[in-house]
Amino acid sequence: MLPIITAFENSPDRGAGLARDMRVRWALEEVGRPYDVRLVSFKEMQEPAHLALHPFGQIPTYEEGDLALFETGSIVLHLARHHAGLLPEDANARARAITWMFAALDTVEPPILDRETTRLFEGDRSWGPERLRLTEARIRPRLSQLSAHLGDAVWLDGAFSAGDLMMVSVLLRLRHSSPMLNDVPNLAAYVARGEARPAYKRAFAAQLAVFTGKASRG
Amino acid sequence: MLPIITAFENSPDRGAGLARDMRVRWALEEVGRPYDVRLVSFKEMQEPAHLALHPFGQIPTYEEGDLALFETGSIVLHLARHHAGLLPEDANARARAITWMFAALDTVEPPILDRETTRLFEGDRSWGPERLRLTEARIRPRLSQLSAHLGDAVWLDGAFSAGDLMMVSVLLRLRHSSPMLNDVPNLAAYVARGEARPAYKRAFAAQLAVFTGKASRG
Numbered sequence A, B: 001m002l003p004i005i006t007a008f009e010n011s012p013d014r015g016a017g018l019a020r021d022m023r024v025r026w027a028l029e030e031v032g033r034p035y036d037v038r039l040v041s042f043k044e045m046q047e048p049a050h051l052a053l054h055p056f057g058q059i060p061t062y063e064e065g066d067l068a069l070f071e072t073g074s075i076v077l078h079l080a081r082h083h084a085g086l087l088p089e090d091a092n093a094r095a096r097a098i099t100w101m102f103a104a105l106d107t108v109e110p111p112i113l114d115r116e117t118t119r120l121f122e123g124d125r126s127w128g129p130e131r132l133r134l135t136e137a138r139i140r141p142r143l144s145q146l147s148a149h150l151g152d153a154v155w156l157d158g159a160f161s162a163g164d165l166m167m168v169s170v171l172l173r174l175r176h177s178s179p180m181l182n183d184v185p186n187l188a189a190y191v192a193r194g195e196a197r198p199a200y201k202r203a204f205a206a207q208l209a210v211f212t213g214k215a216s217r218g
Helices: A021-030 A048-053 A072-082 A091-121 A128-150 A162-177 A185-195 A198-212 B021-030 B072-082 B091-121 B128-150 B162-177 B185-195 B198-212
Strands: A004-008 A036-040 A061-064 A067-070 B004-008 B036-040 B061-064 B067-070
Touching: A004 A021, A004 A198, A021 A072, A021 A162, A021 A198, A036 A198, A048 A061, A067 A072, A067 B091, A072 A091, A072 A162, A072 B091, A091 A128, A091 A162, A091 B067, A091 B072, A091 B091, A128 A185, A162 A185, A185 A198, B004 B021, B004 B198, B021 B072, B021 B162, B021 B198, B036 B198, B061 B072, B067 B072, B072 B091, B072 B162, B091 B128, B091 B162, B128 B185, B162 B185, B185 B198
Parallel strands: A004 A036, B004 B036
Antiparallel strands: A004 A061, A061 A067, B004 B061, B061 B067
16 A cells, blocks of 8 residues: 555646645655655645545645644655655754754745745735845845855755755745845755755656646546 | 753743743653753854854754754654653654644744734834734634634644644744634633643743743853
């Protein structure tokens, strides 16, 4: 029995890789775990069957035998803890890699999501353009701090980990709609290294195929 | 050697329990682990010694022997994984409790933080009042969904866990500045149950004592 994840039947980003199932697909590819996908419509996401899996009516979810999980961070951490490839063996290094997962989701992504929310849902409000600049002023210090930490290292803390997977994913969201990342060359190169990983490429192709119609509905 | 956490020398909330060291203090109290606190000023938080512990210049941090962690979620998870009291023994139940930690931080807290940011930093902008209502319209569905999941259960998934610790902490942030939580009685009662825990009370008293001057600077 393969694990089953859920993904958008019609991804709002048209397969650009920003939907959160991409992060789970990437983790599954990194640990070499085949999986099945069940596509869900926006309507289905709010129906009882899906809400039983995900109380907030979102994607992705993860089902594996009698285990059902939601929240991208939790699913990626679960995969990382039960398969080799996404967390170091050493206990302290492992705790630090998990720290970077939280740093990506809870320190770096919030101002980036705030910018996205303003751009997508408040663009037609009187305050749209001014607030967009405000959110960018909040993103910039985070990028500088992250850049200072990374320096000329390849990954955030030793070998590639679930922390890098999450941080690259978060920075990709920014790059999708803003040139800001180009102002921070070592971070831009870090993201490019993430995208160059074969596991990332396989995951990206799989989620894009849903949009282009090459994947059948699960 | 006791573990050492960092906390604000002068907490912006004047000891109301919203600074993120509160979440770590609560976890330490739940698992019965004594700890030391090093208070840091806003200036010190941006200096190299603190940035070496926390690349984003925030609190809390956690030092234990040769392990140094940052990010509240990561520290609480580390404590929960290495001490009894915050995660169930059963592997699936454990993964679900961790899922609720991520749900608190990444699904429920973001719109609440967005409201806080608007309230605290954009209140004097022309859009302040209107945007505050907009953020509240984004919080309400999250509360309804969480309320529907909780139903008449005591905690989110069986016994009290690190997931509840984080969710109660997130909801307390909302209650501090909005009466919205009162509209959802089972969530209001859930938060009250969290606050009634002896470990919560000890943690709250300890962080308040920093502000009232009863704790000495570490």
